[in-house]
Amino acid sequence: MARVAYNRGGAEYVPKFLMAIDPDKCIGCGRCYKVCGRDVMTLFGITEDGDLVQTGTEEYEDVEDEIEKSVMSLTEPDNCIGCGACARVCPADCQTHAPLD
Numbered sequence: 001m002a003r004v005a006y007n008r009g010g011a012e013y014v015p016k017f018l019m020a021i022d023p024d025k026c027i028g029c030g031r032c033y034k035v036c037g038r039d040v041m042t043l044f045g046i047t048e049d050g051d052l053v054q055t056g057t058e059e060y061e062d063v064e065d066e067i068e069k070s071v072m073s074l075t076e077p078d079n080c081i082g083c084g085a086c087a088r089v090c091p092a093d094c095q096t097h098a099p100l101d
Contacts, residue, residue, distance in 0.1 A: 002099035005082070015082025016097040021072050025094035028070030032086035032095070038079040041072045041086070 002014045018040055033041055044052040045060060045067035052073065053060045060067075087095050 002101060014099045016084060016087075016099050017080045017082040018074060018077065018086060018095055019098050020096040021074050022094040022096070023071045023073070025092050026071040027092045027094075028072065029091065030070075030072070031089040031091070032072055035085040035089050038076070038081060040074065040076050040080045042075040043070055044073050045070050 004012050005015050006012055021041065023046070028043065030043055033043060043055045045055060045063070046052060046069050047063050047066040048068055049066075051063075052071075053063055053067070055070070082097075082099075084097065087097055
């Protein structure tokens, strides 16, 4: 059974939490990251070899010339509150959301 939450007015709703981000569909625009105040996801670069490297790190600076594309990755899923803001701003429809069972 899905967990129920309540809005300020007392109406019930079922939160849908971010479960996954498809790296093949993600365009790395960062819109989801900007609207999420919970640090649920982080931007990574994908190198020519397919390795994920977190942006803003020394490792990223070392391989910056090898980055083929950027993608968001789900790094702190337990921080998600199921608000759905990230899904509403995603132009690539690369996220999977679901209620908790």
